[in-house]
Amino acid sequence: xxxxxxxxxxxxxxxxxxxIDHHTAQSLLASLSALLDTQHPLxxxxxxxxxxxxxxxGIAVILNCSRRMKELGGRLEIVSVSSQARRVFSTxxxxxxxxISYGGTYEDNK
Amino acid sequence: xxxxxxxxxxxxxxSVNESLARTVVAAFAxxxxxxxxxxxxxxxxxxxxxxxxxxxxxxxxxxxxxITAKIYDGDIIEIIVRDTGCGIPDVxxxxxxxxxTGGAERSGMGFTIMDSFMDSLKVRSTVGKGTTVTMxxxxxxxxxxxxx
Ligand SMILES: Nc1ncnc2c1ncn2[C@@H]1O[C@H](COP(=O)(O)OP(=O)(O)O)[C@@H](O)[C@H]1O
Ligand SMILES: [Mg+2]
Numbered sequence: 001x002x003x004x005x006x007x008x009x010x011x012x013x014x015x016x017x018x019x020i021d022h023h024t025a026q027s028l029l030a031s032l033s034a035l036l037d038t039q040h041p042l043x044x045x046x047x048x049x050x051x052x053x054x055x056x057x058g059i060a061v062i063l064n065c066s067r068r069m070k071e072l073g074g075r076l077e078i079v080s081v082s083s084q085a086r087r088v089f090s091t092x093x094x095x096x097x098x099x100i101s102y103g104g105t106y107e108d109n110k
Numbered sequence: 111x112x113x114x115x116x117x118x119x120x121x122x123x124x125s126v127n128e129s130l131a132r133t134v135v136a137a138f139a140x141x142x143x144x145x146x147x148x149x150x151x152x153x154x155x156x157x158x159x160x161x162x163x164x165x166x167x168x169x170x171x172x173x174x175x176x177i178t179a180k181i182y183d184g185d186i187i188e189i190i191v192r193d194t195g196c197g198i199p200d201v202x203x204x205x206x207x208x209x210x211t212g213g214a215e216r217s218g219m220g221f222t223i224m225d226s227f228m229d230s231l232k233v234r235s236t237v238g239k240g241t242t243v244t245m246x247x248x249x250x251x252x253x254x255x256x257x258x
Pocket of ligand 2: 056158161162219220221
């Protein structure tokens with residue numbers, strides 16, 4: 001699991017590379033939390049273009065991260081989601097709770 | 111239904127084996143020439159079932175996770191994931207969306223995902239003896255959706 005990030009005036013874009021499962025979820029959450037603590041972003045964009053696989057362990061990480069962003073008054077958005085991860089997001093209904101984009105177009109279902 | 115091929119894999123309940131388990135089953139399923147989405151569905155369902163054995167079945171240490179995959183009549187894959195762990199006291203409750211005994215790092219979505227990504231899901235469990243999850247999916251959406 002590799003994270004890299006770029007920061008603009010108000011958004012922190014975090015690119016995640018690797019597979020998100022129970023084995024990798026804990027360190028992913030720790031890294032994301034550390035970024036929130038040090039960067040204090042108004043909004044965070046998770047770039048999923050390098051995520052080859054995600055299961056429900058990833059859902060728990062995203063929900064946790066989104067909750068923290070809400071507490072800080074900011075928001076979380078996920079971009080460049082693969083077909084596999086998209087099916088997981090839609091099965092659990094997360095695509096109704098946050099902005100998740102796939103294939104370059106936003107699907108804002110709020 | 112006739113079994114045309116079968117594989118078995120036994121792993122220790124270490125989380126590093128989650129990706130190995132789903133990769134091996136996907137490689138086995140490749141002989142059915144699945145679509146990418148079908149492969150993704152299988153990998154996701156296997157990952158959920160195996161993760162449950164690793165996270166929930168053996169709270170006090172390590173145990174074995176037994177994975178069997180069978181191909182029936184050339185286009186149905188059956189995946190059986192079994193542990194000899196603590197078992198589930200109330201399977202119906204465990205299968206409910208959002209139900210979890212795992213706290214904040216679990217989402218309670220594992221069985222819901224297995225249910226919707228596979229055609230069928232059967233869960234048998236005995237407290238103190240273990241849990242067996244049996245899932246089936248008919249593959250080859252690419253042929254079924256092709257014009258006849
Ligand atoms: N193999 C298993 N052994 C023991 N308990 C299990 C097993 N699989 C599932 N469970 C129980 O069923 C609950 C729901 O499982 P699941 O839907 O995958 O959600 P989660 O894993 O996020 O808790 C688990 O929290 C656990 O209590
Ligand atoms: Mg689970």
